Amino acid sequence: xxxxxxxxxxxxxxxxxxxxxxxxVTVEPDIIMSxxxxxxxxxxxxxxxxxxxxxxxxxxxxxDHVVPAANETHAKNHQTIREFVAKQSIKHFHDIGxxxxxxxxxxxxxxxxxxxxxxSDSHTTTYGAFGAFAAGIGRSETAAIWATxxxxxxxxxxxxxxxxxxxxxxxxxxxxxxxxxxxLGADGADYRAVEYTGPTVSAMSIDDRIVMSNMALEMGAxxxxxxxxxxxxxxxxxxxxxxxxxxxxxxDARYERxxxxxxxxxxxxxxxxxxxxxxxxxxxxxGITLNQILLGTCTNGRLSDLRTxxxxxxxxxxxxxxxxxxxxxxxxxxxxxxxxGVLATLIRAGAVVCNPGCGPCLGAHxxxxxxxxxxxxxxxxxxxxxxxxxxxxxxxxxxxxAAASALTGRITDPREID
Amino acid sequence: MKEIIxxxxxxxxxDINTDVIFPGKYTYTISDPAEMAQHAMEDAEPRFAKEVQxxxxxxxxxxxxxxxxxxxxxxxxxxxxIGAVVAKSFARIYFRNAINLGLPxxxxxxxxxxxxxxxxxxxxxxxxxxxxxGVQYSFPPLPESVMxxxxxxxxxxxxxxxxxxx
Ligand code: SF4
Numbered sequence: 001x002x003x004x005x006x007x008x009x010x011x012x013x014x015x016x017x018x019x020x021x022x023x024x025v026t027v028e029p030d031i032i033m034s035x036x037x038x039x040x041x042x043x044x045x046x047x048x049x050x051x052x053x054x055x056x057x058x059x060x061x062x063x064d065h066v067v068p069a070a071n072e073t074h075a076k077n078h079q080t081i082r083e084f085v086a087k088q089s090i091k092h093f094h095d096i097g098x099x100x101x102x103x104x105x106x107x108x109x110x111x112x113x114x115x116x117x118x119x120s121d122s123h124t125t126t127y128g129a130f131g132a133f134a135a136g137i138g139r140s141e142t143a144a145i146w147a148t149x150x151x152x153x154x155x156x157x158x159x160x161x162x163x164x165x166x167x168x169x170x171x172x173x174x175x176x177x178x179x180x181x182x183x184l185g186a187d188g189a190d191y192r193a194v195e196y197t198g199p200t201v202s203a204m205s206i207d208d209r210i211v212m213s214n215m216a217l218e219m220g221a222x223x224x225x226x227x228x229x230x231x232x233x234x235x236x237x238x239x240x241x242x243x244x245x246x247x248x249x250x251x252d253a254r255y256e257r258x259x260x261x262x263x264x265x266x267x268x269x270x271x272x273x274x275x276x277x278x279x280x281x282x283x284x285x286x287g288i289t290l291n292q293i294l295l296g297t298c299t300n301g302r303l304s305d306l307r308t309x310x311x312x313x314x315x316x317x318x319x320x321x322x323x324x325x326x327x328x329x330x331x332x333x334x335x336x337x338x339x340x341g342v343l344a345t346l347i348r349a350g351a352v353v354c355n356p357g358c359g360p361c362l363g364a365h366x367x368x369x370x371x372x373x374x375x376x377x378x379x380x381x382x383x384x385x386x387x388x389x390x391x392x393x394x395x396x397x398x399x400x401x402a403a404a405s406a407l408t409g410r411i412t413d414p415r416e417i418d
Numbered sequence: 419m420k421e422i423i424x425x426x427x428x429x430x431x432x433d434i435n436t437d438v439i440f441p442g443k444y445t446y447t448i449s450d451p452a453e454m455a456q457h458a459m460e461d462a463e464p465r466f467a468k469e470v471q472x473x474x475x476x477x478x479x480x481x482x483x484x485x486x487x488x489x490x491x492x493x494x495x496x497x498x499x500i501g502a503v504v505a506k507s508f509a510r511i512y513f514r515n516a517i518n519l520g521l522p523x524x525x526x527x528x529x530x531x532x533x534x535x536x537x538x539x540x541x542x543x544x545x546x547x548x549x550x551x552g553v554q555y556s557f558p559p560l561p562e563s564v565m566x567x568x569x570x571x572x573x574x575x576x577x578x579x580x581x582x583x584x
Contacts, residue, residue, distance in 0.1 A: 024561050036446060043449075047574055049583050066446055073447050122487040122511055138489040138515040140573045148577060152563060186433050187481035191510045220484060222510055275433065362442040383437035383485060385461045390441075 002250025004158040005225050006193040009133045009247050013116045021157040021256075028149045031058055031110050033119035034142050035101050036065035039077040041120060042084040044143035053088050054149035060092040061085060062104050067096035067357040070365035099330025099356040102126040102214060102298035107332050109239040113228045114247045118142075118151065122217050123298055123380065129206065129213040130236065131228035131246060133193075136217065156193045156222045157256040158249075163200040165264035170414040172308075173208035174300060174378070174398035176200075177215045178269040180261060182279025190220030192256065195249055200263055201226055206235045207304040214299050215380050218276040268413055271396035274384040282401055288411040291373040293318075294387075295351070295402050296327030297361045300378035303336050309403035310342040312417055313349035319409030324351040324402075325367045327359045351406070363388030376405050421544055423501045423522060425473040429535040430462060432479035436512065438462035439483065439491040448490075451497035458494040472499030475541075477533045479505065483512020492516045502541055504548065506530050517564055520572035524548070526557040 003011075003018065011018050014025035034041055038061045045053075053059060061081060069075035078096070085093045094104050102123055105111050113131035117124065120142040127134035137151065145151050161180065181188070194216050201209065209226045216224025226232075228246045236242070268282040295301070295309050306328065318324050326346050328334040334356050337343045343353055360367035361379045368388030369375055375387060375394050382394035397405070400414035407417060438461040440454060448454055459466035476482075476495065482505040483491060492515040495503065502522040516523040522543060529548050533539065540549040548555045560568070570576035 024563055039446075040449060044574060048577055048581070050581065077446055120487060122485065124487075136487045136511050138487055138492075138511060138518055140489060140518045141514065144518075144573050144577045148581070186484055187507060187509065190481060190507060191513075220481065220509055362445070364443055364446060368443075381437075381485065383435045385437050385441045385443070388443050390461045 001254050002252035004193065004253040004255065005195055005247060005249045006133060006156050006158055006223065008249070009114065009116060010153065010155050019155050021155050023155045024152055025155060026150050026152055027116060029058065029118040029145060029151070030112065030115035031060055031117045032142060032145045033060045033062070033101055033105060033117065033121065033124060035062050035121060036077055037120055037139055038084065039080040041139050041142045041146070042080060044140055045146050048143065048147045050147040053146045056088050056090045057092070059090050059146065060105060060110050061090060062094040062098065062101035063096045064100045064104070065358045065362060066364045067355065097331055097355055099332070100298045100301065100358055103302065103329035103333065106130060107239060107330055109241050112241050112244045113232065114245040118145065123214050125216045125221060125224045126210055126214040126298060128216065128223050128225040129209040130232055131226065133223055133225070135222045154191070156191055158193045158195055158253070159189055160195045160197060160255045160258045162198040162258065162260045163196065163263065164198045165200055165262040167263050167266065170400045171266050171268055172398055172400070173204060173211040175266055175269040176261065176263055177212050178271050178279050178396065179266060181215065181219045181277050182269070182271070184219045186218065186275060186277040187220045189216065192221055193223040193225060194221045195225045197227065202229060205304060206231060207302045210302070211299055218380055268398060268401050268415065270401070270411065271382055273382055273393040273395065276380070276382060276396065282397065282411060282413045285395070285411050286413055288374065290322050290376050290405055290409055290411065292367065292369060292375040293322060293324040293402050293406045294360055294367065294375060294377040294379060295324065295399055296329065297358065297379040298329060299380040300399050301327055301329030301333065303333050305378065305399040306333070306337045306342050306346065308399045310345040312400060312403035312414065313407065314345050316349055316407055318350040318406040322406060322409040324406045325360060326351045326353045328356050330356050360387055362386070376402055376411060378402050421542065423541040423543065425475040425501045425539065426471070427475050427477045427533055427535060427537045427539055428466060428470065429533060430476065430478040433481045433484055434462055434478050435485035436483055436488050436491040437485055440488060440494045442486065445488055445490060451493050454490050454494035455497035458498045467498065470498045470500070473501050474499065475501050475539055476503045477505070477530055477539070478503065479530060480507045482508050484509035487511045489515045489519060492519045492521050496521045504529065504539070517567055518573035520568060522568065524557050526555055529555040
């Protein structure tokens, strides 16, 4: 019987000839990522009483969650991290302004196909878009890896999701993944690896594959994998990632479930408060008045996302009464959007462009919501309280829906704007 | 770890996520577990933090702890004195975090549907048994390597032990 991607890569990382789903293995990650939570992790690390981290070159730290520091507490966090980084000679440190970890890691060449990446952030699944096995873990686990280089993992069962068809205009990867999560439920793929495959995935840009892998977590998945192809190679090569081993699932691999989706008739989708799996077509909720729009985050803050919004907003202005925040996912995206005129278009339309980072996505600073307010966001999570206020409502949608809704100030199907 | 855990139940529904267990806005501002406990379950049940008693249990539906990887969502419950969390199922990272922080966590869908808020439960961890109103329910034991972490009181004490630090 053939093996899934997860079984193959975890066997190789555990130094075993083969493993089976359900088995617990001890592995050493190729990269361990953490962000602003590195301050807390460094305190846990200190409790282990190991002087030096096991391998400073495998540790990547990105400051992105509350950047620049919103107040003294956050500033002290950042200070603790900078001191730790210096003391431990961690060279892969990306200070404020470089971008959101899940965009920065691939951009800076830390994401290599066929490797094992663990991250102290749930959306670490993002790197599966490049054929890496990438999963989120907790802070104590990260501290334990810093100290020992090792962690236990359960080899997950795998769902294969086969996607075919061509997206209609103004419908894309975000609508598809919301539809899949709505169909499977928030725990539909709990503890499973998901392999995305089929002609639609092959046809997708890297930016869109990232959306699929990023949001795999929102159906509970441990990893969301896309097979490496020439597009992956072309994207990675300029980032210095050239030599790697490509791991592919066997043709006769044993999958727990095989699911098929077709996108030809897919409509723009919306996740309604307060659950990511509470998904309906946008036109079911069209007309709901919005106070804020957020375009950005590790899900949809890439150049193609900003461009999609700019194409809709070009030469127009957003509605009175609605605020539109734009957070490019990284400095690289920011610069490209600046140089190509995308940012100017968005600013002229009335958007507020913030520095790269997570910003309002987690409700810690930059654009928190007030009680009774309604936000439409391109991010990946709409839980109660997520954007800083438990009495606010968050809808999740694509960049096209965000831009169309900014124009009208109400939830709007992007196909209705010419 | 205590072999027998007994306590009164706080009951929650399905898909209780980490944001309602411990709001994201506090993740970088609160680092003291006792203070975390004051915000435990804040957006799910505002009475919880005020009224929870040491030794109380949480019983919840499916996918408990979905959402963020924030460990505080387990730390705050442990600091609030919760003896164990019993649910129909757990989100993956929450399951790991709870074990790694030494918070006993039990998947037992059968018992959940019969339990109501305020009921008393007795859990015999090693035996894999939960007793509710005289009825016994069994749950699968955790793998040995995972049990060893809980027994050490969490991953950090476990790692220290292995490194000969304690
Ligand atoms: S952008 Fe939002 S979801 Fe992504 S890493 Fe930052 S806080 Fe998490």
